[in-house]
Amino acid sequence: MSDTKTYAGSCHCGQVAYEVEADLSRVISCNCSICRKRGLLAFVPEGNFRLAQGADVLTDYTFNKGVVHHLFCSRCGVGAFGRGTRPDGVTTVAFNVRCLDGVDLDGLNLRKFDGASL
Numbered sequence: 001m002s003d004t005k006t007y008a009g010s011c012h013c014g015q016v017a018y019e020v021e022a023d024l025s026r027v028i029s030c031n032c033s034i035c036r037k038r039g040l041l042a043f044v045p046e047g048n049f050r051l052a053q054g055a056d057v058l059t060d061y062t063f064n065k066g067v068v069h070h071l072f073c074s075r076c077g078v079g080a081f082g083r084g085t086r087p088d089g090v091t092t093v094a095f096n097v098r099c100l101d102g103v104d105l106d107g108l109n110l111r112k113f114d115g116a117s118l
């Protein structure tokens with residue numbers, strides 16, 4: 001049985017809002033230079049993600065090889081999700097689990113990821 005559920009997520013001011021179908025049994029706590037400042041991530045194929053509003057206020061931030069688009073709200077500054085393309089060509093959405101409604105953050109089983117060493 002899958003634990004996939006539909007969650008609503010948003011930035012702090014609410015201008016960016018989305019729905020995502022995800023299984024939160026695999027949430028990543030990454031120590032790379034940006035994740036340690038931003039939050040807890042989980043990944044889904046783009047088809048599991050629907051941006052409800054906010055495309056007009058998102059700002060794109062890229063660094064290193066520029067392959068991951070770290071989107072953030074230009075009003076409140078919160079990075080609620082990002083997009084990237086895997087080596088196999090599949091577009092993946094990385095969403096900030098801290099931005100989801102109704103998730104018990106202390107109950108998450110975090111997987112540590114050593115992104116700083118990549």
Ligand SMILES: [Zn+2]
Nearest residue numbers: 011013073076
């Ligand atoms: Zn915002």
